[in-house]
Amino acid sequence: MSEPEDELLPELDLRLTQENLEDLYEHAPCGYCTCLPDGTLVKLNHTLLTWLGYEVQELVARKCLQELFTIGGRLHYEMHCAPLLLLQDQVREISYTLRRKDGSTLPVLMNAVLLRDIDKQPLAVRITLFDITDRRKYEQELLRAKVQAEEQSKQLARANELLVTKNEQLTRINSDLDSFVYTASHDLKQPVTNMAGLFQELKRTATFHDPDAAGMMSMFEEALQQILGTIEGLTEVVQQQRELEQVSVDVVELRPFTEDIIRSLHPSEHEAGFTLDFSAVPRLRMARPSLHSMLYNLLSNALKYASPDRRPQVRVSTAQGDKEVIISVQDNGRGIDLARHGSELFQLFRRFHPEVVGSGMGLYLVNRLVHQAGGRVEVESEVSSGTTFHIFLPQ
Protein backbone atom coordinates (compact mmCIF):
# COMPACT_ATOMS: atom_id res chain seq x y z
CA MET A 1 0.00 0.00 0.00
CA SER A 2 1.29 3.43 -0.87
CA GLU A 3 1.34 6.33 1.61
CA PRO A 4 -0.40 9.54 0.48
CA GLU A 5 2.94 11.40 0.24
CA ASP A 6 4.17 8.77 -2.15
CA GLU A 7 1.51 9.78 -4.65
CA LEU A 8 2.72 11.85 -7.59
CA LEU A 9 1.65 15.50 -7.86
CA PRO A 10 -0.40 16.15 -10.99
CA GLU A 11 1.98 17.04 -13.77
CA LEU A 12 2.36 20.82 -14.23
CA ASP A 13 3.58 22.58 -17.30
CA LEU A 14 6.40 24.54 -15.65
CA ARG A 15 6.14 27.33 -18.22
CA LEU A 16 2.85 28.33 -16.54
CA THR A 17 4.49 29.02 -13.19
CA GLN A 18 6.54 31.69 -14.93
CA GLU A 19 3.39 33.76 -15.77
CA ASN A 20 4.41 36.94 -17.58
CA LEU A 21 3.05 39.78 -15.39
CA GLU A 22 3.07 42.31 -18.18
CA ASP A 23 1.04 39.98 -20.34
CA LEU A 24 -1.26 39.16 -17.43
CA TYR A 25 -1.96 42.89 -16.94
CA GLU A 26 -2.52 43.63 -20.61
CA HIS A 27 -4.67 40.63 -21.47
CA ALA A 28 -6.34 39.83 -18.16
CA PRO A 29 -9.98 38.77 -18.52
CA CYS A 30 -11.01 42.09 -17.00
CA GLY A 31 -10.40 45.78 -17.67
CA TYR A 32 -7.66 47.52 -15.65
CA CYS A 33 -6.96 51.23 -15.50
CA THR A 34 -5.29 53.77 -13.25
CA CYS A 35 -6.39 57.38 -12.85
CA LEU A 36 -5.37 60.52 -11.02
CA PRO A 37 -7.63 61.37 -8.06
CA ASP A 38 -9.71 63.62 -10.35
CA GLY A 39 -10.31 60.71 -12.74
CA THR A 40 -7.74 61.61 -15.45
CA LEU A 41 -6.67 58.33 -17.06
CA VAL A 42 -2.95 57.48 -16.84
CA LYS A 43 -2.84 53.76 -17.73
CA LEU A 44 -5.24 51.25 -19.29
CA ASN A 45 -4.79 47.60 -20.15
CA HIS A 46 -5.26 46.10 -23.60
CA THR A 47 -8.47 44.32 -22.64
CA LEU A 48 -10.14 47.61 -21.63
CA LEU A 49 -8.88 49.42 -24.72
CA THR A 50 -10.28 46.64 -26.90
CA TRP A 51 -13.65 46.87 -25.15
CA LEU A 52 -13.73 50.64 -25.66
CA GLY A 53 -12.34 50.75 -29.20
CA TYR A 54 -9.97 53.63 -28.34
CA GLU A 55 -6.23 53.92 -28.97
CA VAL A 56 -4.25 54.45 -25.78
CA GLN A 57 -3.04 57.92 -26.83
CA GLU A 58 -6.66 59.08 -27.29
CA LEU A 59 -7.33 58.47 -23.62
CA VAL A 60 -4.23 58.84 -21.44
CA ALA A 61 -4.04 62.37 -20.00
CA ARG A 62 -6.87 63.39 -22.32
CA LYS A 63 -9.96 61.83 -20.80
CA CYS A 64 -11.28 61.04 -17.35
CA LEU A 65 -12.69 57.70 -16.26
CA GLN A 66 -16.07 59.40 -15.69
CA GLU A 67 -16.15 60.47 -19.31
CA LEU A 68 -16.14 56.83 -20.38
CA PHE A 69 -19.46 56.30 -18.57
CA THR A 70 -22.93 57.21 -19.80
CA ILE A 71 -24.07 60.58 -18.44
CA GLY A 72 -26.15 58.97 -15.70
CA GLY A 73 -23.16 56.95 -14.55
CA ARG A 74 -20.97 60.01 -14.68
CA LEU A 75 -23.32 61.94 -12.40
CA HIS A 76 -23.49 58.97 -10.10
CA TYR A 77 -19.68 58.76 -10.02
CA GLU A 78 -19.27 62.45 -9.15
CA MET A 79 -21.97 62.47 -6.51
CA HIS A 80 -21.53 59.13 -4.89
CA CYS A 81 -18.49 57.17 -5.95
CA ALA A 82 -15.85 59.93 -5.89
CA PRO A 83 -16.72 61.13 -2.36
CA LEU A 84 -16.98 57.52 -1.23
CA LEU A 85 -13.48 56.77 -2.51
CA LEU A 86 -12.06 59.75 -0.62
CA LEU A 87 -13.93 58.72 2.51
CA GLN A 88 -13.10 55.03 2.67
CA ASP A 89 -10.26 54.61 0.12
CA GLN A 90 -12.15 51.96 -1.85
CA VAL A 91 -15.46 51.16 -3.47
CA ARG A 92 -16.74 47.80 -4.61
CA GLU A 93 -19.30 46.38 -6.97
CA ILE A 94 -20.60 49.58 -8.45
CA SER A 95 -22.58 49.10 -11.62
CA TYR A 96 -21.88 51.41 -14.56
CA THR A 97 -22.30 51.44 -18.31
CA LEU A 98 -19.26 52.20 -20.52
CA ARG A 99 -19.76 54.10 -23.74
CA ARG A 100 -17.49 52.77 -26.50
CA LYS A 101 -15.90 54.99 -29.12
CA ASP A 102 -18.54 53.85 -31.63
CA GLY A 103 -21.34 54.93 -29.27
CA SER A 104 -22.45 51.43 -28.24
CA THR A 105 -22.55 50.54 -24.55
CA LEU A 106 -21.09 47.85 -22.28
CA PRO A 107 -22.38 47.19 -18.76
CA VAL A 108 -19.57 46.78 -16.21
CA LEU A 109 -19.10 46.26 -12.52
CA MET A 110 -16.40 48.46 -11.01
CA ASN A 111 -14.11 47.98 -8.02
CA ALA A 112 -11.67 50.75 -7.15
CA VAL A 113 -9.00 51.49 -4.55
CA LEU A 114 -7.47 54.86 -3.74
CA LEU A 115 -3.68 55.00 -3.29
CA ARG A 116 -2.24 57.72 -1.05
CA ASP A 117 1.28 59.18 -0.91
CA ILE A 118 3.38 59.23 2.23
CA ASP A 119 1.61 62.44 3.32
CA LYS A 120 -1.69 60.56 3.08
CA GLN A 121 -2.69 62.71 0.12
CA PRO A 122 -4.67 60.97 -2.65
CA LEU A 123 -2.24 59.83 -5.34
CA ALA A 124 -4.02 57.55 -7.78
CA VAL A 125 -7.04 55.33 -8.21
CA ARG A 126 -6.70 51.72 -9.39
CA ILE A 127 -9.75 50.39 -11.12
CA THR A 128 -10.95 46.94 -12.17
CA LEU A 129 -13.89 46.60 -14.52
CA PHE A 130 -15.80 43.39 -15.22
CA ASP A 131 -18.01 42.81 -18.23
CA ILE A 132 -21.47 42.02 -16.84
CA THR A 133 -23.57 42.00 -20.01
CA ASP A 134 -25.43 38.84 -19.02
CA ARG A 135 -25.65 39.67 -15.33
CA ARG A 136 -27.20 43.04 -16.18
CA LYS A 137 -29.88 41.22 -18.17
CA TYR A 138 -30.63 38.97 -15.20
CA GLU A 139 -30.77 41.99 -12.91
CA GLN A 140 -33.19 43.73 -15.19
CA GLU A 141 -35.33 40.62 -15.26
CA LEU A 142 -35.18 40.47 -11.48
CA LEU A 143 -36.26 44.08 -11.23
CA ARG A 144 -39.09 43.42 -13.65
CA ALA A 145 -40.16 40.36 -11.62
CA LYS A 146 -39.98 42.41 -8.45
CA VAL A 147 -42.20 45.14 -9.90
CA GLN A 148 -44.62 42.43 -11.01
CA ALA A 149 -44.61 40.76 -7.59
CA GLU A 150 -45.22 44.10 -5.92
CA GLU A 151 -48.16 44.76 -8.23
CA GLN A 152 -49.61 41.34 -7.43
CA SER A 153 -49.11 41.82 -3.74
CA LYS A 154 -50.95 45.15 -4.02
CA GLN A 155 -53.82 43.41 -5.78
CA LEU A 156 -53.91 40.75 -3.08
CA ALA A 157 -53.96 43.38 -0.39
CA ARG A 158 -56.86 45.08 -2.14
CA ALA A 159 -58.77 41.80 -2.43
CA ASN A 160 -58.07 41.09 1.22
CA GLU A 161 -59.32 44.51 2.22
CA LEU A 162 -62.53 43.87 0.31
CA LEU A 163 -62.96 40.54 2.09
CA VAL A 164 -62.43 42.12 5.48
CA THR A 165 -65.05 44.75 4.69
CA LYS A 166 -67.49 42.08 3.49
CA ASN A 167 -66.81 40.06 6.58
CA GLU A 168 -67.46 43.05 8.81
CA GLN A 169 -70.70 43.72 6.96
CA LEU A 170 -71.82 40.11 7.38
CA THR A 171 -70.92 40.09 11.06
CA ARG A 172 -72.93 43.25 11.53
CA ILE A 173 -75.91 41.87 9.62
CA ASN A 174 -75.70 38.66 11.63
CA SER A 175 -75.73 40.44 14.93
CA ASP A 176 -78.55 42.71 13.71
CA LEU A 177 -80.53 39.60 12.85
CA ASP A 178 -79.91 38.14 16.30
CA SER A 179 -81.08 41.36 17.89
CA PHE A 180 -84.11 41.34 15.66
CA VAL A 181 -85.01 37.77 16.57
CA TYR A 182 -84.50 38.50 20.23
CA THR A 183 -86.63 41.64 20.13
CA ALA A 184 -89.34 39.96 18.06
CA SER A 185 -89.58 36.95 20.37
CA HIS A 186 -89.56 39.21 23.39
CA ASP A 187 -92.26 41.48 21.96
CA LEU A 188 -94.45 38.55 20.89
CA LYS A 189 -94.16 36.72 24.16
CA GLN A 190 -96.09 39.24 26.23
CA PRO A 191 -99.30 39.44 24.11
CA VAL A 192 -99.30 35.66 23.56
CA THR A 193 -98.99 35.04 27.30
CA ASN A 194 -101.83 37.51 27.76
CA MET A 195 -103.88 35.59 25.19
CA ALA A 196 -103.24 32.33 27.04
CA GLY A 197 -104.37 33.90 30.34
CA LEU A 198 -107.43 35.45 28.74
CA PHE A 199 -108.29 32.17 27.10
CA GLN A 200 -108.11 30.30 30.43
CA GLU A 201 -110.40 32.95 31.90
CA LEU A 202 -112.77 32.64 28.94
CA LYS A 203 -112.86 28.86 29.25
CA ARG A 204 -113.74 29.15 32.90
CA THR A 205 -116.52 31.72 32.50
CA ALA A 206 -118.07 31.21 29.06
CA THR A 207 -120.50 28.53 28.07
CA PHE A 208 -120.67 27.31 24.49
CA HIS A 209 -123.77 25.66 23.03
CA ASP A 210 -122.23 24.49 19.80
CA PRO A 211 -121.30 20.79 20.12
CA ASP A 212 -118.04 21.44 18.15
CA ALA A 213 -116.93 24.11 20.59
CA ALA A 214 -115.09 21.76 22.94
CA GLY A 215 -112.91 20.40 20.11
CA MET A 216 -112.20 23.89 18.80
CA MET A 217 -111.29 25.02 22.28
CA SER A 218 -108.66 22.33 22.67
CA MET A 219 -107.31 23.00 19.15
CA PHE A 220 -107.02 26.67 20.03
CA GLU A 221 -105.19 25.83 23.21
CA GLU A 222 -102.79 23.57 21.32
CA ALA A 223 -102.09 26.33 18.83
CA LEU A 224 -101.40 28.74 21.68
CA GLN A 225 -98.95 26.30 23.25
CA GLN A 226 -97.21 25.94 19.92
CA ILE A 227 -96.76 29.67 19.53
CA LEU A 228 -95.34 29.88 23.05
CA GLY A 229 -93.00 26.98 22.30
CA THR A 230 -91.76 28.69 19.12
CA ILE A 231 -91.13 31.95 20.91
CA GLU A 232 -89.21 30.20 23.65
CA GLY A 233 -87.15 28.37 21.04
CA LEU A 234 -86.30 31.64 19.33
CA THR A 235 -85.23 33.18 22.60
CA GLU A 236 -83.07 30.16 23.27
CA VAL A 237 -81.28 30.44 19.91
CA VAL A 238 -80.26 34.00 20.64
CA GLN A 239 -79.35 33.34 24.24
CA GLN A 240 -77.19 30.37 23.30
CA GLN A 241 -75.37 32.60 20.86
CA ARG A 242 -74.79 35.28 23.48
CA GLU A 243 -73.65 32.81 26.10
CA LEU A 244 -71.28 31.11 23.68
CA GLU A 245 -69.44 34.34 23.11
CA GLN A 246 -68.34 34.22 26.76
CA VAL A 247 -68.17 30.52 27.60
CA SER A 248 -64.77 28.86 27.77
CA VAL A 249 -63.80 25.46 26.38
CA ASP A 250 -63.77 22.49 28.78
CA VAL A 251 -62.73 18.86 28.68
CA VAL A 252 -66.05 17.03 28.81
CA GLU A 253 -66.30 13.41 29.96
CA LEU A 254 -68.87 12.13 27.49
CA ARG A 255 -70.50 9.19 29.31
CA PRO A 256 -71.72 10.96 32.49
CA PHE A 257 -72.52 14.07 30.44
CA THR A 258 -74.79 12.12 28.05
CA GLU A 259 -76.34 10.08 30.84
CA ASP A 260 -77.42 13.31 32.55
CA ILE A 261 -79.10 14.49 29.39
CA ILE A 262 -80.87 11.17 28.91
CA ARG A 263 -82.17 11.28 32.48
CA SER A 264 -83.67 14.71 31.91
CA LEU A 265 -85.62 13.28 28.95
CA HIS A 266 -87.46 10.72 31.15
CA PRO A 267 -86.75 7.80 28.82
CA SER A 268 -88.89 5.40 30.81
CA GLU A 269 -92.02 7.28 29.66
CA HIS A 270 -91.05 6.32 26.13
CA GLU A 271 -89.87 2.83 27.03
CA ALA A 272 -86.77 3.78 25.11
CA GLY A 273 -83.47 1.86 25.12
CA PHE A 274 -80.16 3.74 24.97
CA THR A 275 -76.76 2.33 24.02
CA LEU A 276 -73.69 4.46 24.72
CA ASP A 277 -70.29 3.66 23.22
CA PHE A 278 -67.59 6.25 23.87
CA SER A 279 -64.68 3.82 23.83
CA ALA A 280 -63.08 5.38 20.74
CA VAL A 281 -63.15 8.95 22.10
CA PRO A 282 -64.19 9.10 25.76
CA ARG A 283 -63.76 12.87 26.21
CA LEU A 284 -63.94 16.07 24.15
CA ARG A 285 -62.63 19.61 24.37
CA MET A 286 -65.70 21.74 23.89
CA ALA A 287 -67.87 24.50 25.34
CA ARG A 288 -70.17 22.59 27.71
CA PRO A 289 -73.41 24.50 26.95
CA SER A 290 -73.17 24.03 23.19
CA LEU A 291 -72.39 20.31 23.46
CA HIS A 292 -75.32 20.00 25.84
CA SER A 293 -77.63 21.75 23.43
CA MET A 294 -76.49 19.60 20.47
CA LEU A 295 -76.96 16.29 22.26
CA TYR A 296 -80.14 17.35 23.99
CA ASN A 297 -81.78 18.33 20.71
CA LEU A 298 -80.66 15.21 18.83
CA LEU A 299 -81.65 12.86 21.65
CA SER A 300 -85.01 14.49 22.27
CA ASN A 301 -85.67 14.37 18.51
CA ALA A 302 -84.86 10.66 18.55
CA LEU A 303 -87.57 10.15 21.13
CA LYS A 304 -90.02 12.64 19.67
CA TYR A 305 -89.90 11.17 16.18
CA ALA A 306 -89.88 7.56 17.32
CA SER A 307 -91.84 5.16 15.16
CA PRO A 308 -95.25 4.37 16.62
CA ASP A 309 -94.68 0.75 15.55
CA ARG A 310 -91.66 -0.12 17.70
CA ARG A 311 -89.82 0.54 20.91
CA PRO A 312 -87.31 3.44 20.41
CA GLN A 313 -83.67 2.31 20.32
CA VAL A 314 -81.04 5.09 20.40
CA ARG A 315 -77.32 4.55 20.03
CA VAL A 316 -74.79 7.32 20.81
CA SER A 317 -71.16 6.68 19.87
CA THR A 318 -67.89 8.41 19.05
CA ALA A 319 -65.22 7.72 16.46
CA GLN A 320 -61.80 9.24 15.74
CA GLY A 321 -61.40 10.77 12.28
CA ASP A 322 -58.27 12.24 10.68
CA LYS A 323 -58.33 15.62 12.34
CA GLU A 324 -61.76 15.44 13.86
CA VAL A 325 -63.96 13.58 16.28
CA ILE A 326 -67.28 12.17 15.09
CA ILE A 327 -70.25 11.90 17.42
CA SER A 328 -73.08 9.80 16.01
CA VAL A 329 -76.67 9.64 17.24
CA GLN A 330 -78.60 6.80 15.63
CA ASP A 331 -82.32 6.06 16.07
CA ASN A 332 -84.85 3.58 14.68
CA GLY A 333 -87.57 6.22 14.31
CA ARG A 334 -89.75 7.49 11.48
CA GLY A 335 -86.86 8.60 9.27
CA ILE A 336 -86.76 11.58 6.92
CA ASP A 337 -87.16 11.58 3.15
CA LEU A 338 -83.78 13.18 2.45
CA ALA A 339 -84.33 13.20 -1.30
CA ARG A 340 -87.28 15.53 -0.73
CA HIS A 341 -86.30 17.46 2.38
CA GLY A 342 -82.53 17.11 2.65
CA SER A 343 -81.76 20.65 1.57
CA GLU A 344 -84.21 22.17 4.06
CA LEU A 345 -83.30 19.94 6.97
CA PHE A 346 -81.50 22.56 9.02
CA GLN A 347 -83.63 25.56 8.15
CA LEU A 348 -85.39 27.45 10.89
CA PHE A 349 -89.04 26.45 11.39
CA ARG A 350 -88.90 23.62 8.82
CA ARG A 351 -90.90 20.63 9.95
CA PHE A 352 -91.23 17.25 8.31
CA HIS A 353 -93.58 15.38 10.66
CA PRO A 354 -96.61 17.66 11.15
CA GLU A 355 -98.30 14.90 13.13
CA VAL A 356 -95.73 15.36 15.91
CA VAL A 357 -95.64 18.52 18.02
CA GLY A 358 -92.47 20.58 17.49
CA SER A 359 -91.20 24.05 16.79
CA GLY A 360 -88.80 23.49 13.86
CA MET A 361 -86.00 24.89 15.95
CA GLY A 362 -83.96 21.92 17.15
CA LEU A 363 -81.95 20.94 14.07
CA TYR A 364 -81.44 24.57 13.14
CA LEU A 365 -79.85 25.12 16.55
CA VAL A 366 -77.73 21.94 16.35
CA ASN A 367 -76.40 22.87 12.93
CA ARG A 368 -75.64 26.39 14.01
CA LEU A 369 -73.77 25.32 17.13
CA VAL A 370 -71.72 22.74 15.23
CA HIS A 371 -70.75 25.31 12.63
CA GLN A 372 -69.74 27.74 15.33
CA ALA A 373 -67.46 25.08 16.74
CA GLY A 374 -65.87 24.77 13.28
CA GLY A 375 -67.49 21.44 12.46
CA ARG A 376 -70.24 20.06 10.21
CA VAL A 377 -73.27 17.77 10.41
CA GLU A 378 -74.07 14.84 8.14
CA VAL A 379 -77.31 12.88 8.05
CA GLU A 380 -78.22 9.39 6.89
CA SER A 381 -81.87 8.46 6.96
CA GLU A 382 -84.40 6.03 5.58
CA VAL A 383 -88.11 6.55 5.88
CA SER A 384 -89.67 4.12 8.38
CA SER A 385 -86.39 2.67 9.51
CA GLY A 386 -84.44 5.47 11.26
CA THR A 387 -82.01 8.35 11.13
CA THR A 388 -78.35 8.80 12.04
CA PHE A 389 -76.77 12.21 12.66
CA HIS A 390 -72.97 12.46 12.50
CA ILE A 391 -71.41 15.53 14.08
CA PHE A 392 -67.84 16.20 12.92
CA LEU A 393 -65.94 18.33 15.40
CA PRO A 394 -62.33 19.53 14.79
CA GLN A 395 -60.02 18.64 17.67
Next chain:
Amino acid sequence: MVFVHGFGCDQRMWRLVAPAFKARYRVVLLDLVGSGRSDLTAYDPLRYNSLAAHAEDVLAVIHELGLENVVFVGHSVSAMIGVLAANREPSRFACLVLVAPSPRYINDEAYVGGFEQTDIEELLEAMDDNYLGWSGGITPVIMGHPDRPELAAELNNSFCSSDPTIARHFARVTFLSDNRADLPRLHMPALILQCAHDVIAPLAVGTYLHRHLPESELIVLDTSGHCPHLSVPRATIAAIDHFLRTGVSS
Protein backbone atom coordinates in the same frame (compact mmCIF):
# COMPACT_ATOMS: atom_id res chain seq x y z
CA MET B 1 -22.08 76.34 12.66
CA VAL B 2 -24.51 73.93 11.00
CA PHE B 3 -23.18 71.53 8.34
CA VAL B 4 -25.62 69.83 5.97
CA HIS B 5 -24.53 67.18 3.45
CA GLY B 6 -25.58 66.99 -0.20
CA PHE B 7 -27.34 64.36 -2.25
CA GLY B 8 -25.89 60.84 -2.21
CA CYS B 9 -24.04 61.07 1.07
CA ASP B 10 -24.49 61.91 4.74
CA GLN B 11 -22.97 64.01 7.54
CA ARG B 12 -19.80 61.91 7.61
CA MET B 13 -18.62 63.67 4.44
CA TRP B 14 -17.72 66.68 6.62
CA ARG B 15 -15.20 64.80 8.69
CA LEU B 16 -12.15 66.41 7.08
CA VAL B 17 -13.54 69.96 7.43
CA ALA B 18 -15.91 70.30 10.38
CA PRO B 19 -13.39 69.50 13.16
CA ALA B 20 -11.30 72.54 12.12
CA PHE B 21 -14.04 74.84 13.42
CA LYS B 22 -14.76 73.06 16.69
CA ALA B 23 -12.50 75.37 18.69
CA ARG B 24 -14.31 78.56 17.71
CA TYR B 25 -17.83 77.39 16.93
CA ARG B 26 -20.49 75.07 18.21
CA VAL B 27 -20.47 72.54 15.36
CA VAL B 28 -23.78 70.85 14.49
CA LEU B 29 -23.88 68.00 11.94
CA LEU B 30 -27.13 66.55 10.72
CA ASP B 31 -28.46 63.95 8.30
CA LEU B 32 -31.35 65.05 6.12
CA VAL B 33 -34.46 62.93 6.60
CA GLY B 34 -34.11 59.96 4.22
CA SER B 35 -30.28 60.01 4.30
CA GLY B 36 -27.59 58.58 6.53
CA ARG B 37 -28.82 57.38 9.87
CA SER B 38 -32.01 59.41 9.92
CA ASP B 39 -35.28 57.63 10.61
CA LEU B 40 -36.11 56.39 7.10
CA THR B 41 -39.71 55.76 8.03
CA ALA B 42 -40.08 59.52 8.51
CA TYR B 43 -39.48 60.05 4.78
CA ASP B 44 -42.93 60.80 3.44
CA PRO B 45 -42.53 61.29 -0.33
CA LEU B 46 -45.49 63.67 -0.37
CA ARG B 47 -43.99 65.96 2.27
CA TYR B 48 -40.49 65.82 0.80
CA ASN B 49 -41.70 66.60 -2.70
CA SER B 50 -39.87 69.94 -2.54
CA LEU B 51 -36.70 71.22 -0.89
CA ALA B 52 -38.85 73.46 1.35
CA ALA B 53 -39.61 70.50 3.63
CA HIS B 54 -35.88 69.92 4.21
CA ALA B 55 -35.46 73.65 4.92
CA GLU B 56 -38.21 73.36 7.53
CA ASP B 57 -36.36 70.43 9.10
CA VAL B 58 -33.15 72.47 9.30
CA LEU B 59 -35.07 75.31 10.99
CA ALA B 60 -36.62 72.80 13.39
CA VAL B 61 -33.14 71.64 14.42
CA ILE B 62 -32.02 75.26 14.86
CA HIS B 63 -35.06 75.97 17.06
CA GLU B 64 -34.69 72.77 19.05
CA LEU B 65 -31.06 73.55 19.85
CA GLY B 66 -31.81 77.25 20.36
CA LEU B 67 -29.16 78.32 17.84
CA GLU B 68 -28.62 82.01 16.97
CA ASN B 69 -26.17 83.63 14.55
CA VAL B 70 -25.94 80.42 12.57
CA VAL B 71 -23.17 79.93 10.03
CA PHE B 72 -24.88 77.54 7.64
CA VAL B 73 -22.60 75.31 5.54
CA GLY B 74 -24.47 73.37 2.89
CA HIS B 75 -23.09 71.13 0.15
CA SER B 76 -24.71 70.82 -3.27
CA VAL B 77 -28.49 70.56 -2.88
CA SER B 78 -28.22 71.58 0.76
CA ALA B 79 -26.74 74.92 -0.28
CA MET B 80 -30.15 75.73 -1.74
CA ILE B 81 -31.89 74.22 1.30
CA GLY B 82 -29.86 76.74 3.33
CA VAL B 83 -30.95 79.65 1.10
CA LEU B 84 -34.60 78.60 1.58
CA ALA B 85 -34.21 78.30 5.35
CA ALA B 86 -32.39 81.65 5.63
CA ASN B 87 -35.04 83.41 3.53
CA ARG B 88 -37.75 82.05 5.77
CA GLU B 89 -36.13 83.04 9.06
CA PRO B 90 -33.20 85.42 8.33
CA SER B 91 -32.90 86.47 11.97
CA ARG B 92 -31.40 83.14 12.97
CA PHE B 93 -28.58 83.23 10.42
CA ALA B 94 -25.30 85.14 10.32
CA CYS B 95 -24.15 83.94 6.90
CA LEU B 96 -24.19 81.06 4.44
CA VAL B 97 -21.36 78.97 3.02
CA LEU B 98 -22.53 77.36 -0.21
CA VAL B 99 -20.29 74.46 -1.27
CA ALA B 100 -20.65 73.52 -4.96
CA PRO B 101 -24.14 75.02 -5.15
CA SER B 102 -26.57 75.08 -8.07
CA PRO B 103 -29.99 76.77 -8.14
CA ARG B 104 -31.04 74.72 -11.17
CA TYR B 105 -29.29 71.78 -12.84
CA ILE B 106 -31.17 71.76 -16.13
CA ASN B 107 -30.41 74.23 -18.92
CA ASP B 108 -33.16 76.75 -19.52
CA GLU B 109 -32.90 79.00 -22.60
CA ALA B 110 -30.05 81.39 -21.78
CA TYR B 111 -29.40 79.78 -18.40
CA VAL B 112 -26.66 77.14 -18.34
CA GLY B 113 -27.27 74.53 -15.64
CA GLY B 114 -25.11 71.88 -17.23
CA PHE B 115 -27.74 69.24 -17.95
CA GLU B 116 -30.60 68.37 -20.22
CA GLN B 117 -33.76 66.75 -18.93
CA THR B 118 -32.73 63.47 -20.62
CA ASP B 119 -29.45 63.44 -18.66
CA ILE B 120 -31.36 63.47 -15.41
CA GLU B 121 -33.56 60.61 -16.62
CA GLU B 122 -30.36 58.71 -17.35
CA LEU B 123 -29.08 59.35 -13.84
CA LEU B 124 -32.27 57.90 -12.37
CA GLU B 125 -31.77 54.88 -14.62
CA ALA B 126 -28.16 54.49 -13.45
CA MET B 127 -29.42 54.57 -9.87
CA ASP B 128 -31.84 51.77 -10.72
CA ASP B 129 -28.99 49.74 -12.25
CA ASN B 130 -27.16 50.12 -8.96
CA TYR B 131 -30.15 49.04 -6.99
CA LEU B 132 -28.64 45.57 -6.63
CA GLY B 133 -25.04 46.60 -6.29
CA TRP B 134 -25.00 50.06 -4.80
CA SER B 135 -27.50 50.27 -2.01
CA GLY B 136 -28.69 46.76 -2.61
CA GLY B 137 -31.67 47.04 -0.31
CA ILE B 138 -29.18 46.23 2.45
CA THR B 139 -29.74 49.41 4.37
CA PRO B 140 -33.37 48.63 5.17
CA VAL B 141 -32.14 45.36 6.67
CA ILE B 142 -29.84 47.28 8.98
CA MET B 143 -32.53 49.78 9.77
CA GLY B 144 -34.71 46.84 10.76
CA HIS B 145 -32.00 45.42 13.06
CA PRO B 146 -30.72 48.28 15.19
CA ASP B 147 -29.71 45.58 17.69
CA ARG B 148 -27.23 44.12 15.18
CA PRO B 149 -24.69 46.84 14.36
CA GLU B 150 -22.30 44.21 12.97
CA LEU B 151 -24.53 44.03 9.90
CA ALA B 152 -23.55 47.60 9.07
CA ALA B 153 -19.86 46.78 9.40
CA GLU B 154 -20.18 44.08 6.76
CA LEU B 155 -21.43 46.49 4.12
CA ASN B 156 -19.16 47.12 1.18
CA ASN B 157 -19.87 50.78 0.73
CA SER B 158 -21.04 51.50 4.21
CA PHE B 159 -20.74 55.25 3.86
CA CYS B 160 -23.50 57.05 2.13
CA SER B 161 -25.59 54.01 1.35
CA SER B 162 -29.24 54.77 1.38
CA ASP B 163 -32.62 53.31 0.72
CA PRO B 164 -32.90 53.09 -3.09
CA THR B 165 -36.50 54.22 -3.25
CA ILE B 166 -35.80 57.29 -1.14
CA ALA B 167 -32.57 58.05 -3.02
CA ARG B 168 -34.44 57.92 -6.30
CA HIS B 169 -37.15 60.26 -5.03
CA PHE B 170 -34.63 62.65 -3.48
CA ALA B 171 -32.65 62.67 -6.76
CA ARG B 172 -35.77 63.61 -8.67
CA VAL B 173 -36.64 66.42 -6.23
CA THR B 174 -33.04 67.66 -6.25
CA PHE B 175 -32.36 67.66 -9.97
CA LEU B 176 -35.73 68.96 -11.06
CA SER B 177 -35.74 71.81 -8.53
CA ASP B 178 -35.47 75.43 -9.63
CA ASN B 179 -34.54 77.92 -6.92
CA ARG B 180 -33.33 80.79 -9.08
CA ALA B 181 -36.18 83.05 -7.89
CA ASP B 182 -35.11 82.59 -4.25
CA LEU B 183 -31.62 84.02 -4.78
CA PRO B 184 -32.28 87.82 -4.84
CA ARG B 185 -34.32 87.51 -1.64
CA LEU B 186 -31.25 86.52 0.39
CA HIS B 187 -29.85 89.52 2.25
CA MET B 188 -26.86 88.25 4.17
CA PRO B 189 -23.26 87.43 3.38
CA ALA B 190 -22.86 84.26 1.37
CA LEU B 191 -19.70 82.47 0.28
CA ILE B 192 -19.88 80.49 -2.95
CA LEU B 193 -17.23 77.75 -2.98
CA GLN B 194 -16.90 76.77 -6.62
CA CYS B 195 -14.75 73.89 -7.91
CA ALA B 196 -12.78 74.76 -11.04
CA HIS B 197 -13.87 71.59 -12.81
CA ASP B 198 -17.22 70.37 -11.58
CA VAL B 199 -19.58 68.53 -13.93
CA ILE B 200 -22.50 68.84 -11.58
CA ALA B 201 -22.20 72.52 -10.73
CA PRO B 202 -20.06 74.04 -13.52
CA LEU B 203 -18.29 77.38 -13.30
CA ALA B 204 -21.07 79.10 -15.24
CA VAL B 205 -23.49 78.20 -12.45
CA GLY B 206 -21.13 79.63 -9.82
CA THR B 207 -20.88 82.96 -11.62
CA TYR B 208 -24.67 83.01 -12.13
CA LEU B 209 -25.12 82.59 -8.38
CA HIS B 210 -22.57 85.31 -7.68
CA ARG B 211 -24.46 87.74 -9.95
CA HIS B 212 -27.83 87.00 -8.35
CA LEU B 213 -26.93 86.71 -4.67
CA PRO B 214 -26.70 90.33 -3.51
CA GLU B 215 -24.03 89.96 -0.81
CA SER B 216 -22.06 87.03 -2.16
CA GLU B 217 -18.38 86.30 -2.53
CA LEU B 218 -17.18 83.73 -5.10
CA ILE B 219 -14.08 81.64 -4.50
CA VAL B 220 -12.99 79.18 -7.16
CA LEU B 221 -11.03 76.24 -5.74
CA ASP B 222 -8.46 74.65 -8.01
CA THR B 223 -9.86 71.15 -7.93
CA SER B 224 -12.07 68.91 -9.97
CA GLY B 225 -15.14 67.05 -8.91
CA HIS B 226 -18.11 68.04 -6.83
CA CYS B 227 -16.76 67.60 -3.29
CA PRO B 228 -14.00 70.13 -2.45
CA HIS B 229 -14.44 69.34 1.25
CA LEU B 230 -13.15 65.85 0.43
CA SER B 231 -10.74 66.49 -2.45
CA VAL B 232 -9.13 69.69 -1.09
CA PRO B 233 -10.19 69.90 2.54
CA ARG B 234 -7.38 72.26 3.55
CA ALA B 235 -8.18 74.80 0.83
CA THR B 236 -11.84 74.50 1.73
CA ILE B 237 -11.17 75.20 5.40
CA ALA B 238 -8.93 78.15 4.50
CA ALA B 239 -11.56 79.68 2.23
CA ILE B 240 -14.32 79.35 4.80
CA ASP B 241 -12.04 80.66 7.52
CA HIS B 242 -11.07 83.69 5.45
CA PHE B 243 -14.71 84.42 4.68
CA LEU B 244 -15.74 84.16 8.33
CA ARG B 245 -12.94 86.51 9.44
CA THR B 246 -13.37 89.15 6.75
CA GLY B 247 -16.60 88.71 4.83
CA VAL B 248 -18.98 88.68 7.75
CA SER B 249 -19.35 92.07 9.38
CA SER B 250 -20.50 91.35 12.87
